[in-house]
Amino acid sequence: MVADPEIDTRPDATVGAHDAAAAQRPPVQRRRTSLARRMWRYRTLYLMALPGIVYFLVFKYLPMGGLIISFQEYRPFLGILGSPWVGFEHFVRLFTEDTFFMLLRNTLVLSLLLMLISFPVPIVLALLLNELRSKIFQRSVQTIIYIPHFMSWVIVVSIFYVMLTTDSGAINNLIVALGGEPIGFLTDPDWLRPMYVFQHVWRTAGWGTIVYLAALTAVDMSLYEAAEIDGANRWKQTWHITLPAIRATIIVLFILSIGDFLELGFEHMFLLLNSMNREVGEIFDTFVYTAGIQNGQLSFATAVGLFKGLVGLILVVGANSLAKRLGEEGVY
Amino acid sequence: MMQRRTLLKSLPLAAAGLAGAGALTSCGSSGSGGEGGSNGELTWMSVVHTPTTPEASGPVETGLKEMTGASFSYQWVPDASKEEKVNAALASSSVADITTLNQLVMPSIRSALTSGLFWDVEEHLAEFPNLARINEAVIAGAKVDGALYGVPFQQPLARYGVLVRKDWLDRLGLEVPHTVEALGEVAQAFTEGDPTGTGAATTGFIDRAESFAVGFRSLAGYFGAGCKFELDPSGKVVPTFTTDAFKEAMEWYRNAYANGWVNQEFVTMQKQNQEQAIAQDKGGIVVTGLFSGRGYTTLAESIDPETEVEWALINDMTYADVPRRIVSDTGGGMGGLMSFSTQSLSTEDDLHRALSLIDALMEPDCHLLMSNGVEGTHFEKDANGAIEIIDQTLWEQQIQPYAGSIPTNDDTPLYRSTDEMVNLANELISENDEYAVIDVSQPLTSVAYDTSWGTIHQAVNDAYNQYMVGQIDMAGFEDVVDQQRSAGMDDVIAEFTASYESTL
Numbered sequence: 001m002v003a004d005p006e007i008d009t010r011p012d013a014t015v016g017a018h019d020a021a022a023a024q025r026p027p028v029q030r031r032r033t034s035l036a037r038r039m040w041r042y043r044t045l046y047l048m049a050l051p052g053i054v055y056f057l058v059f060k061y062l063p064m065g066g067l068i069i070s071f072q073e074y075r076p077f078l079g080i081l082g083s084p085w086v087g088f089e090h091f092v093r094l095f096t097e098d099t100f101f102m103l104l105r106n107t108l109v110l111s112l113l114l115m116l117i118s119f120p121v122p123i124v125l126a127l128l129l130n131e132l133r134s135k136i137f138q139r140s141v142q143t144i145i146y147i148p149h150f151m152s153w154v155i156v157v158s159i160f161y162v163m164l165t166t167d168s169g170a171i172n173n174l175i176v177a178l179g180g181e182p183i184g185f186l187t188d189p190d191w192l193r194p195m196y197v198f199q200h201v202w203r204t205a206g207w208g209t210i211v212y213l214a215a216l217t218a219v220d221m222s223l224y225e226a227a228e229i230d231g232a233n234r235w236k237q238t239w240h241i242t243l244p245a246i247r248a249t250i251i252v253l254f255i256l257s258i259g260d261f262l263e264l265g266f267e268h269m270f271l272l273l274n275s276m277n278r279e280v281g282e283i284f285d286t287f288v289y290t291a292g293i294q295n296g297q298l299s300f301a302t303a304v305g306l307f308k309g310l311v312g313l314i315l316v317v318g319a320n321s322l323a324k325r326l327g328e329e330g331v332y
Numbered sequence: 333m334m335q336r337r338t339l340l341k342s343l344p345l346a347a348a349g350l351a352g353a354g355a356l357t358s359c360g361s362s363g364s365g366g367e368g369g370s371n372g373e374l375t376w377m378s379v380v381h382t383p384t385t386p387e388a389s390g391p392v393e394t395g396l397k398e399m400t401g402a403s404f405s406y407q408w409v410p411d412a413s414k415e416e417k418v419n420a421a422l423a424s425s426s427v428a429d430i431t432t433l434n435q436l437v438m439p440s441i442r443s444a445l446t447s448g449l450f451w452d453v454e455e456h457l458a459e460f461p462n463l464a465r466i467n468e469a470v471i472a473g474a475k476v477d478g479a480l481y482g483v484p485f486q487q488p489l490a491r492y493g494v495l496v497r498k499d500w501l502d503r504l505g506l507e508v509p510h511t512v513e514a515l516g517e518v519a520q521a522f523t524e525g526d527p528t529g530t531g532a533a534t535t536g537f538i539d540r541a542e543s544f545a546v547g548f549r550s551l552a553g554y555f556g557a558g559c560k561f562e563l564d565p566s567g568k569v570v571p572t573f574t575t576d577a578f579k580e581a582m583e584w585y586r587n588a589y590a591n592g593w594v595n596q597e598f599v600t601m602q603k604q605n606q607e608q609a610i611a612q613d614k615g616g617i618v619v620t621g622l623f624s625g626r627g628y629t630t631l632a633e634s635i636d637p638e639t640e641v642e643w644a645l646i647n648d649m650t651y652a653d654v655p656r657r658i659v660s661d662t663g664g665g666m667g668g669l670m671s672f673s674t675q676s677l678s679t680e681d682d683l684h685r686a687l688s689l690i691d692a693l694m695e696p697d698c699h700l701l702m703s704n705g706v707e708g709t710h711f712e713k714d715a716n717g718a719i720e721i722i723d724q725t726l727w728e729q730q731i732q733p734y735a736g737s738i739p740t741n742d743d744t745p746l747y748r749s750t751d752e753m754v755n756l757a758n759e760l761i762s763e764n765d766e767y768a769v770i771d772v773s774q775p776l777t778s779v780a781y782d783t784s785w786g787t788i789h790q791a792v793n794d795a796y797n798q799y800m801v802g803q804i805d806m807a808g809f810e811d812v813v814d815q816q817r818s819a820g821m822d823d824v825i826a827e828f829t830a831s832y833e834s835t836l
Contacts, residue, residue, distance in 0.1 A: 076422050077447040167597050167614070168533075186600045187801065274541065274599050275797030293416045295786025296440020298423050 070303035090303035099287070103304075107283045110269075113193060118200050119257060122208030123250060127238060129209065130216050142213065145206030156203055157271040160195070161186065187276035196272060196281075208253075215249040216242065251328045258319045284308040374404035374686055376670075377421065377428035378737040381411045383604070386733040391709070395701045400692040402685075404430075406737070412603070422449065427673045430686055432737065433482065434668035439782040445481045446777075450671040451683050454480040460687055462694035466741045473666045473770075477777050482669030483690050486740045487662040488761045489768035492550040494649050495625050497616035498642040500527035508644045512554055512584070512651040515617065519593035522616045536593035538615035540606040543598055544796045546661075547619040552581035553659035553769060554651045561773035561828065569773055569828035571821065573792055574813060577654075579806065582799060589800050599797050611635055621661065622647060622757045622764075629753065630724065643753075647760040657767050664770040670739065693739050702738045704747065705731040720750035775835070778827035784820030791816060 039046060065080075070090055072083040094100050125145070132138040148156065163170045164185040172182040185191045223241050232240065266285035273281050284304060292301025320331055385408040386392065397403065407428050409417040415438060421427045422444045431450075433441055444450075454471070457463040457480075467486055474484035494509075496518060501508060504525050509515040519536025521527070527534055539547050549572075553559065556577035564570045572578050588594050595601065595615055610618060611631040618624065625643040632641040650656050670690055677683050692698060704711045704719055710727045711719050721727050749755055773781075795812035798804045804812075813821075 075447050076425050076444060077449045079425070161600070165597055165600065167595055167601075167609070184597070187597060275794040276599055276801065276803065278794055290790065291787070293419050293423075295790075296419050296422070296438070296443070297783065297786065 067302060067306050069299050070306050072299055074299040074302075076298075086299075090300045091307070093300065094303055094307065099282075102279065103282060103284050103287055106280055107308075109280075110193065110196060110283065113197050114200060115257070117197050118204065119254065121201050121205045123212055123246075125205060125209045126212035126216060127242065129213060130242070131234065131238075142206070142209065146210060147206070148203045149207040151203065153203075153265070153267045153271055156199055157268070160199060164195075184276075186272075187274065189277045189280045192272065192277040192281045196269065199268070211253065212246060212249065215246040219245040248329055251323050252331055255316065255319045255323060255331050258315050374402065374430065374689060375407055375428035375676075376404055376430040376432070376737070377407040377409060377418075378430075378432040379411050379414050379434055380408045380733045381736055382728065382733045384729070384733070386730055390730045391706050392701055392731060392734055395706070396693065396698055399695070399698055399701075400689060402689045402692065404689060408733075411736070425449070425675060427675070429673055429676050429682075430690075431671050431673065432668060433671055434736075439785050442476060442777075443782045445476050445671070446479075449674060450481045451674055451677070452479045452481060453483060453672065453683070453687065456680075456683065456687055457483070459684070460691035462691045462739075462741055462743075463687065465743055470666055473664045473774060474669060475775055482671035483687070483739060484669055485667035485738075486742070486744070487665050487667035488765065489662065489665040489770070490658045490660045490764040491621045491623060491761050492619070492658060492661050493622040493645055493647040493760060493764070495618045495620060495622070495628070496644045496646060497522075497527065498644040499640050500616045501644065503527055503529055508646065510646065510648055510650070512551075512649060515649065516584070516588060516593070519588055519617055520591065523591070523593045527616060528613050532613065534613060535595055535615040537588065537617045537619070538595050538606055538610050539598040539619075540601040540603060541599055542603075543800070544793045548581070548585060548796070550659055550661065551585060551619050552578050553657060554649050554654065555581035555584070556651075556654045556657075557581060557659075559659040559769045559771040561771055562769075563772055563832075567829070567833075568825055569776065569832050570825055571792075573796075579809075582796070582809070583806065586800055586802075590802065594800075596801075599801065607631060613641075622760050623754075625757060626751065626753050645753075645757060645760055647764055657769050658764050659769045660771065664768075664774060666774075690739050694741055694744070696745065699738060699740075699744060700747075702734045703731070714750055716748070718748040718750045772832065773828050776828045776831040778824050778831060780820050780823035780827050785824060788816045788819060788821050788824075791819075 068080060069083065071085065071087055072080070073086050073089075074080070074083045129138050129142060132141075161169075164172070166172050166182045166184055166186075171185070176182055183191070185195060219242060223245075224237055227237050227241055266289060269281060269283055270286050270289065273286060285308075288301045288305050288308075291297045291304065323329070380386075385406075388405060393406070409432075414434060418431070418433065418435075418438075419440050421431070422440060427449065433445075435441060457466065457471075463483060466484065470484050470486045471480060474480060474482075494515065496508065496515075498508070500522060501518065504521050504527055506518055506521060507514070509518050522534055522536045537547075549557075549560075552572065557572045557575055560572060561569050562572050562575065564575070585594070589596075595609065601609070606618075607628070608631075609615065610628050612635070618628075622645050625645055628643060629641055632639045647658070648656055672683055672686050677686055693702070704721070705727055707713065710723055710731055711721050713719055746758060791812060795804065795809045799806065799809045
């Protein structure tokens, strides 16, 4: 694609010319013509953005039209146009059923646990790896810890199943050999959350570390030299130089992870769920699946999904404006 | 500059926020619909029970295309996820030309059937020689709301029984049990004794996650519980889990579990793991289809060719003074429907093209190919015409996957096998017919059932599992059942009862 020379080479001149032209016209007319003109002037940029815009329109915005079925009693054969309208009936059902509070509680608790435990782990790992002297050792550790990222949840959960089952799983065999009672990791509701968080950390921490390590390479080495001359030890250097340097990265990733706040990942939890631990393990994602796809209550499941999406949106916007108020960049 | 920046940057964000909500509605758009209209290739969405799907270029499909002269292709759905796949296809109205629907009792399928997505084929059957000979009783059982929305699969009424390790019984000096009481003693002996002779830890029952819907349901039948729904003494159609017989069975099984006679983590055990555990001598009693013995033996032989494993197949288990009975596992002999989409097969001509394919598949040659394969490659016939599978591995890869796609009628031959266990299982299954207990609700209709049964069933299933492992007691289970009354169960009972009375 040929770049527009005006944009690439003389940005200042463009703005200058634009201002000069605007000064000669009345203000109202100026706004209208300048938008069309500017779109024409930057047509190459718009052209380049087009595939992305089309992608979001087709795959993200267009399907949202389907949300309308959450206000209907959707029957596939009758279609969206033919299904009877029921207004907020499904939402009333959602908010009045006991299930709702169980879902909300489970989703919030697990999300908070992930924020508190799973989010900081990559930062700590990155800081530790950064302090290593031997580059070869650092690289190999880094590679090994991000290997789990490439395993699907099915594999991760299967590995844990084989190790944790009370019917001769490795861990329980060890516990029994040491004289203990076997622990029902897979069925005991008290073990579900620790197990979920542990698996999440195991699978995702290594991958997250890479982002922070990349941010760390951008830190100006002369800052460390100066700090050393001033007598700062390693710990002080980390606290006063390294962490502030990657603060922006941490905040952006934090806001993005809030976006996933209610998006715990259907697959992971679905594989861990069973009758014993459903009380603490059923989350919005798994409920939407069971209610919608397995039991065919499409409208109700869509209503649940819509509610979850709205809460996620509010949280992201809230976190972003909080970050801005604290003087940080934010994501938009 | 600012204007454009905001616009572009806020796009993905808003999308990310609502993507979760959109996911459900968008998932159907990728489904591939049927294209059977105007002489295209017919598509058939069918269920496969084996871990892998067969090659489309394999001997069965090539052979069938040659014999029938029709052009068609399968879309395979794994048995374990058939509910999801069928629901997703229904939700997006992108069903194949022919769809195999095994679970007619599944609420979403009932509502799809009655909303006109599939052809009512009853009047068309007479035009096809093989379809015309489908058993009347099977057709009656396959109707939903009085209409026949597809060609029914004909199956035995009840295929279940109890399988017990014969070689273990012999080693411990025990008789083959024919009562539930004796079965309990065997389970205890298998758990506490040393049936393998190696000192390895063993148990009685090997059950799995679907216990409530599959194995235990059959066991509860021996105690007098019905098949999913039954008529209570006052003439109401009630779910079996509300009956005393069902609860008595639960108490019996709970006691077995508490004594260690059932594998302790059956709640997390999947079908494949169950088969592995059985083959690895973890336990010696399985409540399952009588035909499963053959598969268990094959699997054990693949682990140790010298294995002495031998299964006793029991179809006459009784409890106390309850007469011999067995609950149907095939929906009363109706193994499901092959349904025809009204959307992709828009004209009667299209429908006839699809029906004639199914009709042709009932021809003996096609049937032989789909069940046993190619003579000389997969099987040999001995002097008496009995069939011996000569290449088990090849048969499992190329032929077995079609087991769920074989249309049958009254004339369909039952092949005699050189494997005595297969013949014995077939005999025992046909003996079951006389004692079979069928779900009374199957031909009945209830709107409440369609909308709320999925949730009710899951809640009770969870409560059953919790009771079994001791998380809650019987009062806790009854509480859960009572909660379901206000969650739609009472409506289901009332509507089924009204529907039942109107058929009298």
